[in-house]
Every structure is written in structure tokens, then in C-alpha cells.
Amino acid sequence: EVQLVESGGGSVQPGGSLRLSCTASGGALGDVDMGWYRLAPGKECELILTLHIDGDRYSHDSVKGRFTVSQDPAKNTVYLQMNSLKLDDSAAYYCAADFGPPTPSSRREPAGCIGTLGARYYTVWGQGTQVTVSS
Secondary structure (H helix, E strand, O other): OOEEEEEOOEEEOOOOOEEEEEEEEOOOHHHOOEEEEEEOOOOOOEEEEEEOOOOOOOEOHHHOOOEEEEEEHHHOEEEEEEOOOOHHHOEEEEEEEOOOOOOOOOOOOOHHHOOOOOOOOOOEEOOOEEEEEOO
């Protein structure tokens, strides 16, 4: 069973930085397409960044120039580096990856992300990590 676990969330002041981690077990993140989403109360779920094995990358306009994705295959981990954080970046952040057909035990997208761009394509999701930006 493939699982994804996010970590690194927390509270930070505007202008600060955080690095989120997404670590996989039961599958290799370097061999699959993956994406980062965020979901804030009262707002639509957003696909913010992707890291695909064919090199294709997507970046939401709201995070361009501030957020980047990288990976460490040795640790089976993908990182989301977030710089120049703004109040509007406060949300639960989720990593998701396409590990093929989901199983009954696969963690799928949270209810608030159903129907979001690419959500069904990524068949395994993490539990999410909260990022709060406040002064």
C-alpha cells in the first residue's frame, strides 16, 4: 500500500519561509507524476505546483516566483519550498501522486478538492499539513 505523509507545516509571519516535505512509502515518488494542492476554509481547492516525470511542470500564478518543488530520490521525498509567504497562503497543503489505479485503502482527495484540476488523476494523497501565515 502506497502512502504519502506531509510534514513541515506551522505558523510563520508574512514574508517568512517554510519547507514542506512529502515522503512516500510503498512506492517511489521519483517514478510518478505528483502535485501539491492547498485548501483553505471558504476557498476553492487549488492545484499550485506539479512535478511530472516527463519534465512538465505547472505553477499557479499566485505562487510563481515564490514556491518551488524539488525532490530527493534517496529519501523518497518531494519538497515544497515556500518563500515570501503571504496571509493568503494560509491553508492545508496536500501532496498527491499518480500511483496507478487506487485501491480501496488509498487515501483520496479531501472533500473540498473533489473536482479540482487534476485531483482524480492523482490517486494517492497525503493527510495534509497546515500552514498559517499571520502577523
